[in-house]
Amino acid sequence: MQMNNYLISISIRNLARQKRRNFFLGLAIAIGMMILVISNAFTNGISDVMFNRIMRWVTGHVTISFNEKGNIRREVCRDRERMISAIMESDGETVSEIDESIGTFAKAIGNGSADNIILVAVDLSKSVDAKKLKETEESFKMVEGSFYDLKRTDIENAAILSEEKARYLNVRKNDVIRLRFRNIYGQDQAARLTVTGIMKNSNIFMQPVVFSEMSNVRHVMGFRPWETGNINVVLKNPKKDAVALADRIHEKLTPGRAIIYGTLAYAGNSTPVAVTGYRSDNESLAKLAGILEPSGNSEIKKDGAFISAKLAKRMGINSGSRVLVNYPNKFEEKSSVFPIKITGTFNGDINDNLIIVNEADFYNAYYDNLPRVSPENTAPAFSLAETHPLSALLATEWILLKRTANTDELKKKYQDMGKQKWKATLVDVRTMYESASDILKLEGVLNIITFSAVLVLFFIILIGVINTLRMTIKERTREIGTIRAIGMQKSDVRAIFILESFFLTLISCLAGIALAFITMRLLSLVHFEMQDNPMGMLLIQNHLHFMPSSGGIVFNLLLILLMAVATAYFPARRAAGLSPANALRHYE
Amino acid sequence: MKYLSVILACAVFAAPLAAESMVTAILKSIEDQMKMKTDIKANVTLTQQKAEQGTKLIEMVYFRRDSDDSFLIVMQSPENEKGNGYLRVGENFWMYRKNTRTFQHINRDESIGGSDAKGDDFEQRNLTELYAPALDAGGKEIVSEEMLGKVPVSRLEIKAIVNDVDYPRKIYWVRRDNNLILKEESYALSGTLMQTVYFVKYTVIDGRYVAVKHIYIDEFEKGNKTIVDISNIQTNKLDNSLFTKAYLENLSK
Numbered sequence: 001m002q003m004n005n006y007l008i009s010i011s012i013r014n015l016a017r018q019k020r021r022n023f024f025l026g027l028a029i030a031i032g033m034m035i036l037v038i039s040n041a042f043t044n045g046i047s048d049v050m051f052n053r054i055m056r057w058v059t060g061h062v063t064i065s066f067n068e069k070g071n072i073r074r075e076v077c078r079d080r081e082r083m084i085s086a087i088m089e090s091d092g093e094t095v096s097e098i099d100e101s102i103g104t105f106a107k108a109i110g111n112g113s114a115d116n117i118i119l120v121a122v123d124l125s126k127s128v129d130a131k132k133l134k135e136t137e138e139s140f141k142m143v144e145g146s147f148y149d150l151k152r153t154d155i156e157n158a159a160i161l162s163e164e165k166a167r168y169l170n171v172r173k174n175d176v177i178r179l180r181f182r183n184i185y186g187q188d189q190a191a192r193l194t195v196t197g198i199m200k201n202s203n204i205f206m207q208p209v210v211f212s213e214m215s216n217v218r219h220v221m222g223f224r225p226w227e228t229g230n231i232n233v234v235l236k237n238p239k240k241d242a243v244a245l246a247d248r249i250h251e252k253l254t255p256g257r258a259i260i261y262g263t264l265a266y267a268g269n270s271t272p273v274a275v276t277g278y279r280s281d282n283e284s285l286a287k288l289a290g291i292l293e294p295s296g297n298s299e300i301k302k303d304g305a306f307i308s309a310k311l312a313k314r315m316g317i318n319s320g321s322r323v324l325v326n327y328p329n330k331f332e333e334k335s336s337v338f339p340i341k342i343t344g345t346f347n348g349d350i351n352d353n354l355i356i357v358n359e360a361d362f363y364n365a366y367y368d369n370l371p372r373v374s375p376e377n378t379a380p381a382f383s384l385a386e387t388h389p390l391s392a393l394l395a396t397e398w399i400l401l402k403r404t405a406n407t408d409e410l411k412k413k414y415q416d417m418g419k420q421k422w423k424a425t426l427v428d429v430r431t432m433y434e435s436a437s438d439i440l441k442l443e444g445v446l447n448i449i450t451f452s453a454v455l456v457l458f459f460i461i462l463i464g465v466i467n468t469l470r471m472t473i474k475e476r477t478r479e480i481g482t483i484r485a486i487g488m489q490k491s492d493v494r495a496i497f498i499l500e501s502f503f504l505t506l507i508s509c510l511a512g513i514a515l516a517f518i519t520m521r522l523l524s525l526v527h528f529e530m531q532d533n534p535m536g537m538l539l540i541q542n543h544l545h546f547m548p549s550s551g552g553i554v555f556n557l558l559l560i561l562l563m564a565v566a567t568a569y570f571p572a573r574r575a576a577g578l579s580p581a582n583a584l585r586h587y588e
Numbered sequence: 589m590k591y592l593s594v595i596l597a598c599a600v601f602a603a604p605l606a607a608e609s610m611v612t613a614i615l616k617s618i619e620d621q622m623k624m625k626t627d628i629k630a631n632v633t634l635t636q637q638k639a640e641q642g643t644k645l646i647e648m649v650y651f652r653r654d655s656d657d658s659f660l661i662v663m664q665s666p667e668n669e670k671g672n673g674y675l676r677v678g679e680n681f682w683m684y685r686k687n688t689r690t691f692q693h694i695n696r697d698e699s700i701g702g703s704d705a706k707g708d709d710f711e712q713r714n715l716t717e718l719y720a721p722a723l724d725a726g727g728k729e730i731v732s733e734e735m736l737g738k739v740p741v742s743r744l745e746i747k748a749i750v751n752d753v754d755y756p757r758k759i760y761w762v763r764r765d766n767n768l769i770l771k772e773e774s775y776a777l778s779g780t781l782m783q784t785v786y787f788v789k790y791t792v793i794d795g796r797y798v799a800v801k802h803i804y805i806d807e808f809e810k811g812n813k814t815i816v817d818i819s820n821i822q823t824n825k826l827d828n829s830l831f832t833k834a835y836l837e838n839l840s841k
Contacts, residue, residue: 071695071697072695073695073697107809109808109809114639114640114809178808180782180808180809182697183777185751185752186697186751186752186754187748187751187753187754187755187756187776187777188754188755188774188776188782188783189776189777189778190776190778190780190782190808191778220778222777302679364750364752368751418693419693421679421680
């Protein structure tokens with residue numbers, strides 16, 4: 001240990017002997033390190049802005065989307081609590097927040113001027129911690145009013161919009177904007193918003209956005225209390241947990257069979273009944289005909305409804321009869337009536353209390369008011385083994401789309417989805433890696449580019465290190481001979497030169513890291529006006545955002561030290577291999 | 589706007605109305621008028637006037653085969669839309685782009701040729717399956733007799749019984765003598781009047797009255813209106829080859 005300390009002292013003393021040479025060499029290494037740290041912090045910053053400040057608000061880190069009837073504009077989840085439970089049961093520990101994503105495109109009419117906007121719901125009913133409050137204030141810099149004025153209930157539908165949009169619509173604080181949009185059923189709907197605040201938009205994408213409180217937007221869009229739009233999950237550690245959580249949620253959301261248990265009423269008689277739907281694509285219809293064995297020559301059509309032959313006989317129901325099925329609702333203490341026009345009876349030995357309806361009519365009734373299995377219902381539970389040939393042809397609660405790995409696969413999935421005529425709700429679980437894998441690719445590419453550029457820079461610098469060592473060895477040949485003659489071992493001579501390079505690199509890198517932090521701080525103070533530039537979205541409050549990572553810095557430092565040691569090894573070995581006698585005879 | 593489902597189908601029979609539910613009887617009568625028994629070909633011209641964009645003329649040829657709910661729209665103008673088409677066969681609805689010669693699946697609520705008309709405006713649906721009489725606080729149907737200009741009309745209010753409609757509440761003014769619709773007001777769920785339609789001209793085709801000119805007034809965005817003109821109506825049976833992708837592709841050759 002004492003010997004090692006001695007070698008370290010000699011190495012550091014030798015560094016000090018060649019101040020000017022080592023200063024310039026160290027400066028080059030420090031600049032290289034500084035560039036590496038800044039570039040890594042910048043790409044990390046972009047990634048942080050995209051995932052934690054943009055995607056976090058727009059899609060969350062994991063999204064569960066619902067497209068009723070496969071319609072991309074009809075995003076409705078009919079049972080919010082069940083979905084939230086599925087998320088929490090999947091791994092609630094990793095979840096930071098669960099947001100409802102509710103919004104719509106709308107035509108807005110201000111004072112003598114009209115324009116398109118995006119109405120976005122903001123949930124201010126949740127408790128807000130100091131960090132979130134700071135984030136909100138950073139994201140929505142108010143010019144007039146306060147962001148929390150959205151909570152006001154003394155005015156009609158409080159709203160906040162961007163400075164540019166307010167100018168275009170010719171509205172100011174307390175003015176009214178009229179909106180026209182499609183509600184969740186596709187109906188033409190109108191609403192009035194009262195401007196309570198005007199914000200400075202941080203980037204071009206925020207210009208068309210108009211915010212209003214969640215309860216107001218839910219109301220005007222036609223959501224009932226138990227319904228919602230897409231669900232966004234924000235994670236504590238998205239890069240680590242997003243995919244695993246999405247996979248678990250996907251597993252939890254495997255749909256069960258969709259059945260309405262109710263009371264069949266016909267001609268003054270009533271009896272418990274189970275109603276389900278059948279798939280109505282041509283292939284399924286052909287298979288159904290073989291399984292249901294409809295009586296007479298009745299054909300299984302896309303708009304049909306078939307009743308068990310035994311039940312039909314018992315109730316006196318014939319083909320063409322109009323029957324009513326009364327069923328209790330899941331979320332309200334009331335019942336709904338499902339009118340069905342029977343088009344035939346089936347003989348297959350499936351269930352004696354069953355009506356099978358085409359999926360279009362079935363899902364209309366089913367989603368309109370989800371059924372409750374009430375204790376007073378005495379209809380025998382309808383269950384089929386998964387292996388039963390009819391099983392795959394009957395309606396499920398929803399259609400769960402397969403998981404995808406990236407944006408390309410997601411796009412293809414949605415293209416395929418558009419080609420089919422769905423009647424059920426399509427449920428998709430996706431992560432930021434699918435929603436924005438291009439952003440992750442961009443981050444990776446930027447990192448590779450900067451890392452490669454800096455490696456080239458270091459390659460040049462290390463040639464300088466080799467050259468310096470060669471000069472040093474030449475200058476100190478007699479000195480090497482002297483210390484070898486008085487008993488220093490070869491390995492110690494080699495270690496002195498390696499340690500000399502090691503310390504030069506270490507000190508320079510530490511200086512480079514310090515310089516990087518100073519430079520990042522200075523660059524962060526520069527104010528950029530990029531409101532009309534899409535790149536403005538990468539700024540925070542019009543300032544560059546750097547996010548240095550300690551792991552990245554340590555990795556780069558170790559890598560450069562390793563390179564420096566490896567580079568110094570060969571000249572050092574040559575120095576150690578000199579014969580003491582020859583070295584002492586050396587003269588220049 | 590429910591353009592053609594209302595327009596082309598307004599061939600009118602003077603039907604006696606049932607006394608017990610006047611509104612339902614009128615709706616039934618209008619529905620019967622809407623049910624086309626033959627194929628149809630017609631030229632449709634939409635003149636859209638928008639407050640901030642001026643006037644836009646959109647012309648199209650409309651083919652309809654009632655037996656399987658198919659229709660084909662071939663755009664004639666504006667120039668950038670010429671040759672494009674919309675084909676609906678059963679549940680499939682495609683948009684054809686002449687420039688790329690590609691078909692794309694679209695939804696029923698997609699705009700047709702950049703106009704305010706949507707795919708589902710060209711479908712035929714049963715009025716009585718969509719709407720029922722609206723009732724006042726006393727549970728009575730909201731219907732009255734009044735004059736629309738110099739014409740004696742029945743004013744009746746109806747509400748949607750399904751969600752899948754453009755407007756949840758409507759008011760019709762129909763001629764008392766033959767149930768021709770003369771005016772229609774459509775309201776949003778919030779109660780806002782969104783649109784007024786005037787059926788200004790009817791003609792007789794194959795013994796039926798068909799509304800060939802109507803004016804859609806946008807009540808929400810004042811100054812916007814669309815005038816729909818229908819001409820060259822033919823009710824001959826249409827060739828099956830019309831309702832194919834190949835027909836649209838061949839048009840662009």
